[in-house]
Amino acid sequence: MTIASIEKIFIEDLTGLYGPEEAGSIAWLVIGFVCKINRTQYLNNKNDDLSGREVTTFHRILSDLKKGVPVQYLLGETEFYGSIFKVNSSVLIPRPETEELVDWVLKDLKIRIAELQEPTLLDIGTGSGCIPISIKKYLPNLGVAALEVSNDALEVAKENAKLNHTDIHFTLDDILNPTADWQTFSVITSNPPYVTLAEKNHMHVNVLEHEPHLALFVPEDDPLVFYEAIARFASQHLEKGGFIYLEINENLGQETVSLLSRKGFRNIQLRQDLRDRDRMIRAQM
Ligand SMILES: C[S@@+](CC[C@H](N)C(=O)[O-])C[C@H]1O[C@@H](n2cnc3c(N)ncnc32)[C@H](O)[C@@H]1O
Numbered sequence: 001m002t003i004a005s006i007e008k009i010f011i012e013d014l015t016g017l018y019g020p021e022e023a024g025s026i027a028w029l030v031i032g033f034v035c036k037i038n039r040t041q042y043l044n045n046k047n048d049d050l051s052g053r054e055v056t057t058f059h060r061i062l063s064d065l066k067k068g069v070p071v072q073y074l075l076g077e078t079e080f081y082g083s084i085f086k087v088n089s090s091v092l093i094p095r096p097e098t099e100e101l102v103d104w105v106l107k108d109l110k111i112r113i114a115e116l117q118e119p120t121l122l123d124i125g126t127g128s129g130c131i132p133i134s135i136k137k138y139l140p141n142l143g144v145a146a147l148e149v150s151n152d153a154l155e156v157a158k159e160n161a162k163l164n165h166t167d168i169h170f171t172l173d174d175i176l177n178p179t180a181d182w183q184t185f186s187v188i189t190s191n192p193p194y195v196t197l198a199e200k201n202h203m204h205v206n207v208l209e210h211e212p213h214l215a216l217f218v219p220e221d222d223p224l225v226f227y228e229a230i231a232r233f234a235s236q237h238l239e240k241g242g243f244i245y246l247e248i249n250e251n252l253g254q255e256t257v258s259l260l261s262r263k264g265f266r267n268i269q270l271r272q273d274l275r276d277r278d279r280m281i282r283a284q285m
Helices: 003-018 020-035 039-045 052-066 071-075 096-115 130-138 151-163 225-237 253-262
Strands: 077-080 083-086 120-124 143-148 169-172 185-190 238-247 266-272 278-284
Touching: 003 020, 003 052, 020 039, 020 052, 020 071, 052 071, 071 077, 083 130, 083 151, 096 130, 096 185, 096 238, 096 278, 120 130, 120 225, 130 143, 130 151, 130 185, 143 151, 151 169, 185 225, 225 238, 225 253, 253 266, 253 278
Parallel strands: 120 143, 120 185, 143 169, 185 238
Antiparallel strands: 077 083, 238 278, 266 278
16 A cells, blocks of 8 residues: 555545545645655655555554544644644644734734843643743743643643743643742733533534543633633732733633723733634733
8 A cells, every 4th residue: 555545545534524625634644644754755755655554553543533533632743833742632732823822922022022121921721831832932031931720731731841942830720719829920821711611512523522621611601710810810910011912712802801901901902813703812911
C-alpha cells in the first residue's frame, strides 16, 4: 500500500463525517505525522510503499477518527500560533479564534511593555497553556503566570512550557473561589468556559463526546459566572490602568460588556473574529 492510496482511503471514509475539504486536511495531518514527512517530501514520494507498521497505525487512527475522536487527540499534538502543543483529553484543543486573542494581546503589549516596570501577565483557566506560552515566547522578559483548576490539564500545560522553552509560574486554583496567595498583574487573559446547556444540544458530537466538559460548560447554567469571577479577581489583582483580555461567547457580547462596565472597567472594546463574530473583549481597570 502507498502513501497516495492511504490518503484516498482516508478521504473516502471521512468525507461523510467531516466533508471533503476537512477530510483532506485530516488525511494530510495524519500522513505527515505517521510518515514524518513535509508536503514537498509527500509530493516526491507519494507512490512509495508504506511499512506494515505504518499501515497498522493508519488503520487504527482511521477507526478512531470514524468514531469522532478529534485528530489532535489521536496525534497527541496540535499547532497554535506557530508552535506545537501537546494535547490530550484533559485539555481543550486550542482554537483559531484564541490565536486572534493572543495576537491582540501581543500587538498591544509590544507597544506598552517599555512603559511598564516589571510587566506581568496571568492567564486564567490555562488548559494546554497555549495562551501564556505563546505570549511568553514572543515577550521573554514578561513575567508570566497561569491558573488552572484541573490538575491533569496543569500537567499538560507544564509539559508544553518545557517543550516550548518558556518559564511560566503555574498554580492550581479555582477562579470561582481562589485560595492561593496572588500578587497583582499588569495584564490578565482568559478564555473561560462559556457554553450553556441550550448550546450543548447544537454541538458537534466530536466536541461533546471527547473534549473535557470542565473546559466547555458553565456550572449551574449561568453563562457569565466565570466573567463575574474574573472581574472580581481583577478588581483585587489587576494593577490600576492594567488590561484584561477575554475570549467570550459570541452570543453574549453586549451582556459581557455590560457586566464589565458594572464592575468598574473602562475603555471596554468588543472585537469580532475573522468570521465576524463577537469573540473578544479588552477592558482597562
Ligand atoms: C475554554 S477552556 C480554555 C483553555 C485554554 N486557555 C485555551 O484557550 O485553549 C477553559 C479552561 O478553564 C478551566 N477551568 C474550568 N473551571 C475552572 C475554575 N473554576 N477555575 C479555574 N479554571 C477553570 C478548564 O479546566 C479549562 O482548562
